[in-house]
Amino acid sequence: MAKRRKRVLTGDGVPSPREEKAPAPPRREKKKKTDIGKVFINISIGLCIFSLIWFFYALYMRSALARRVVTLHPSPRVLNATSSSPAVSPDQFWGSYRPHVYFGMKTRSPRSVVTGLMWMRQFADVDGNLRHTCEQGDRLQGYGWLMHDGVSFGVQEIHDRDFTLTTEFVKRMGGDHGGDWTWRITAKQHSSAAMAPVISLMFYAATDVQGSLQAHVEEKNVLSSVTGTSEELGNFKITFGKPTAGEGATGKYAKYNYLQTRSPGLDKLTDIAKNSLNHKFIFSPPKGEKRSYFAVDSHKVMTHHNQQQDPKIEGDFVVHQVTVQTPFQIEVLFESGSFHDRPNQLVGSVLTDELERRKVAFNEKFEGTFGLQAKEFTSSQIKFAKAALSNMLGGMGYFYGQSVVQSVYNEHPLLYPESPLFTAVPSRSFFPRGFLWDEGFHQLLLSKWDPPLSLEVIAHWLDLINVEGWIPREQILDDEARSKVPSEFIVQHNENANPPTLFLVLQKLVDQLETDPDRLSSHLPVLRRLYPRLQTWFEWFNTTQAGPMANSYRWRGRDKDTNLFLNPKTLTSGLDDYPRASHPSSDERHVDLYCWMALASGIMANVARILGEPHKVYENTHLTLSNNELLNELHWSDNLRVFSDYGNHTQAVSLQQEKVYVPPGQPRHQFPVTRLVRSVRRAPKLQYVNALGYVSLFPFLLHILTPDSPKLEHILRDIQDPEHLWTPYGLRSLSRTDPLYMKRNTEHDAPYWRGPIWININYLAVRALHHYGSIEGPYKEKAAAIYQELRTNLIKNVYKQYLETGYIWEQYSDSTGRGQGSHPFTGWSALTVLIMAEKY
Structure with missing residues (x-):
């Protein structure tokens, strides 16, 4: 039974007010307690939902930011997709656009049929000394273009140990696919050679996935021609001439071999040819001893095809080998199937006449552009200047592929969109690819020779810009290019800039447009398409490379x-x-x-x-x-x-x-x-x-x-x-009094910009001295005097080193003037031509 509550009475027997029944607690207080709990729960749920939304939004934004590095600029491209096609630009469709090989040609198209030359000295001390890609380790006495107009012809000399190869080509327009061209290869022994060397020349054609080749073999297993077809070239034929002692001379004894196989990539061509060499073949001239020589052999070629892979990844590869004793001359003729009304074949005397006509035109244009005869330079100095310009023009490359890039939002590197790039290269042997800051210096020279070509190169570079305003500073676009680059330099990071030297060329272009109404009207559309990309590029520099203080x-x-x-x-x-x-x-x-x-x-x-x-x-x-x-x-x-x-x-x-x-x-x-x-x-x-x-x-x-x-x-x-x-040779890069002058940066990292003389900065110095020596100011006379002396020193030393070594160099010793670094380096070191011409 429940215990009864005790009642307390007042004096008159009335119950005390305390004893009255306590009122029930207000319902609203209880309600308030419940509402707070619900609010807390609702807030918690809301925060969870908000956190989830924010989490997924952050993931989305990170994904979007990660994609920005490979998202191209949204403005219309400066150059449309057909700008390099034979329909739009037939005279520049074919060219020596393979700067990394000693001699080769391709078209300005994404998957071009490529042609090239390999050679080797037979019966030499070193067996299998195959030459193909430009290598400093080949230790050639010199090689490079003596004349090249950038469009229609070129003349190159390659000085091997005891013989010289002269490679010449001429193009002739006709048809719908860039016309015809002919090569002429001339071999002569050096006067110091003990006996006439026997040389094997290997002419080849290869397809890069697209297109097909068919070898045509005559009796005695001699490859006479190759026919082929591709999307950009249509049908074509390559005919191999027989070696002679010279134009109009009778034929010479020669041995012939050929190789027909498949290649998994253009970067594998050297290895395939080298691995196919067999020593079983006999060279037996009428008045000489029988000797075994190396030749390509289809029976030695191992298949590169993986049966689990798509066979379409491989391309055709055909090699025609001619083994002959010097001196000799051989011609190779390419004929386009769409050229129906050609008057004659571009061979023999027709080729000779055409070459001479192009040489005369080149010399006249060179003097009209640079005026070195008028400045009383010697014929040897002018020949050097022509070679410097020609090597830059002959070092133009057409590349197509994808850079490997990364941003802070990417866990792993990504592939940049496939793009073409038409550009000059710093060095055919060591840097046969595009470099952003080098290219501005290259175009200072090329814009004097061919302004439309220079504008096209600038457009190619700016068409590579992404939505952020970033341009990968080093362009490594295909397997051939990657084969020459250490792995640590392949990935390009989007926070990294490079000096915007293209503005140096644009400065000259703008100056010309402001004084030449005709040029303004022709270049204005291109400049208008360039402008939104230039805006984004400038803004990218102005924001991502900003310093800790204003400006x-x-x-x-x-x-x-x-x-x-x-x-x-x-x-x-x-x-x-x-x-x-x-x-x-x-x-x-x-x-x-x-x-x-x-x-x-x-x-x-x-x-x-x-x-x-x-x-x-x-x-x-x-x-x-x-x-x-x-x-x-x-x-x-x-x-x-x-x-x-x-x-x-x-x-x-x-x-x-x-x-x-x-x-x-x-x-x-x-x-x-x-x-x-x-x-x-x-x-x-x-x-x-x-x-x-x-x-x-x-x-x-x-x-x-x-x-x-x-x-x-x-x-x-x-x-x-x-x-x-x-120095007597130019301005050194770092003061001799500096603690880091000529000091190594690591155990394996020799000094680079810590003393040696660089021609690009010396060009800017000469240009600046000319500028300050030409305008009023208290230092006008002093600047003008230094200008004359520095200009003379630079020209004298670069020319001297070229004569002594056969090369223009990447840099020059500040103590001896000796050329050093990579060679040939006819990128910005070729600015010596502008210093000679005083074209600033």
């Missing part, structure tokens, strides 16, 4: 492993190991990039003005960056009296052997190999980088300094000082 700039992509590098490299600047701040950080300011942006903003303003587009933003940017007070504030070091980078820096660094402890009695080989690592003896601090060299000159090189700037006096003084930049 400052910083190269991204510096090497981050400061333990291994004496000074972490800045490949993106184009100046690789040139000394920057010793400890990379986001506090850096780079004076060369500042100057590139000052130049680019001014040109953007001029282009916008010509096109009637808004130009004030570019003009204001240019006025700001051209303000010498701002330049001084950001980059002038009063202590050093030079323009400098700024960053986290110390000079007290060196490379030292790493210490590895080996316990007593333990074998040394079981422990890590010691390396050279960086030792920092004094902590870095934010300061100006105390390096005097090319970077210090950029306000002068790109004409940012006003002609009355007192800083110009300091620059001219440093240029003339032999302890700093002056």
